[in-house]
Amino acid sequence: MSRHPILLHPAALAFEADADASILQAAERAGIALPSSCRNGTCRSCICRVLHGTAVHLIEWPGLSLEEKREGWILPCVAAAQGALELEAPLARRIAWPED
Template identity: 45%
Template sequence: MNKHQVRLLPADITFTATEHESVLAAALNAGIAFPNRCQVGACAMCMCRKLSGEISYQLEPMLTENEQAEGWIFTCQATAKSDLVLSLDTD
């Protein structure tokens, strides 16, 4: 089972995610207070920006082409395919 390091900025928190769990589930399992509500990609609370790394989705989330180009991801739907650097900075 592949494990990947996920780094959350600006807090600089690191946790491990497997390819069999969502990035959000991995963060919550690591005790990280990650914003979320629905966990199915509808509320957008868990959206953050991917600065580097590869993810995949089982179901493509409702993101515009612009949002995807800017690196926005739904962590409740995304699984890590490599080490990731994510930004929770909402500005």
């Protein structure tokens, strides 16, 4: 299974995500908290903007407008990295060190 590096700005928090895992799940496994609530792409609590790289939504139509998608906004609770990814996530913070 391929893994992709993800970097969150401005905190410079880095982690890796499996290609089939949501970015939110991967962040939590790495001990990083992102705002979240519904975890199904409707509440928009986790909204982040892609700075570099590509992410794909795992559901057909997440709670984003077409314009927001064009501007690079994603919902990490229902999005997966397609390669190395840098996100603008100002509320991201480390919550714990991941267990080995």
